[in-house]
Amino acid sequence: MKLMEDRIRKDGIVEDGDVLKVGMFLNQQIDVNFISQLAEEFYRLYKDEGVTKILTIEASGIGLACLCAVPFGVPVVFAKKSKSNNMSGDLYASHVHSFTHGTDHMAVIPCTMLKKEDRVLLIDDFLARGQALHGLIDLCEQAGATIVGAGVFVEKTYQLGGDEIRARGVRVESLAKISAMSVADGITFV
Ligand code: 5GP
Numbered sequence: 001m002k003l004m005e006d007r008i009r010k011d012g013i014v015e016d017g018d019v020l021k022v023g024m025f026l027n028q029q030i031d032v033n034f035i036s037q038l039a040e041e042f043y044r045l046y047k048d049e050g051v052t053k054i055l056t057i058e059a060s061g062i063g064l065a066c067l068c069a070v071p072f073g074v075p076v077v078f079a080k081k082s083k084s085n086n087m088s089g090d091l092y093a094s095h096v097h098s099f100t101h102g103t104d105h106m107a108v109i110p111c112t113m114l115k116k117e118d119r120v121l122l123i124d125d126f127l128a129r130g131q132a133l134h135g136l137i138d139l140c141e142q143a144g145a146t147i148v149g150a151g152v153f154v155e156k157t158y159q160l161g162g163d164e165i166r167a168r169g170v171r172v173e174s175l176a177k178i179s180a181m182s183v184a185d186g187i188t189f190v
Contacts, residue, residue: 001041004153004176014183018128018159019100026153027060027127033078035067039168042151043071043171049083049148051121053077053114055140056164057096057107057132062134064163065066065123068151072121079107079139094138094171099128116144127174137170140188148171156181157190 004159013021025031051072056065057079065076082105085092090111097104114120122136134148140147149171155162165172177190 008176014181027058030063036103039068039071046121050119051148053118054123055123055136056123058134061124064125068123078176079109081105083108088173092139094135096135097131109139114143119148120145121148121171122150126145126153127155127161128159130164133165
């Protein structure tokens with residue numbers, strides 16, 4: 001999507017370790033009007049799928065998922081990375097390896113928040129090696145919910161997570177696809 005690629009060219013910063021910093025509009029500082037335009041694109045792509053819930057993972061996915069939920073008019077559920085004291089009852093949990101932090105954590109949601117009748121759209125900021133999405137897919141499978149697809153703001157195709165997720169039979173729509181990236185040469189879009 002040209003709108004997204006242009007914004008990444010303008011405000012994205014490539015760092016060592018295959019990390020694209022987009023803190024000026026997507027992560028830490030969120031350009032709400034801009035993200036709302038992108039949310040409309042996800043709505044256009046998934047509006048006929050009967051989405052009942054949007055699922056993401058804390059922390060950076062939450063604000064984006066909430067803006068995406070507005071045109072769909074559905075609630076957002078976010079998986080927590082650990083079981084907090086205010087989570088009681090039965091839980092769905094999946095193991096996730098974090099690309100940016102290099103650490104392992106859980107993705108946890110109460111069973112009451114995802115039902116087998118749900119038709120779930122997964123939303124996340126980045127798709128790199130696919131661990132975050134694999135974790136969210138596992139949660140949906142535990143609940144018996146239907147996954148209508150995933151909406152990703154930036155996919156780094158060369159890290160192959162997208163291929164794996166699609167091979168699992170999950171539709172993935174990415175607003176910008178990066179096929180190569182380095183501090184020296186910058187960003188190449190698919
Ligand atoms: P994956 O689980 O697909 O390997 O990585 C996706 C997760 O790692 C996303 O939730 C995102 O928070 C983080 N991530 C992966 N690559 C990048 C990147 O280049 N920049 C930023 N800001 N986050 C990333």
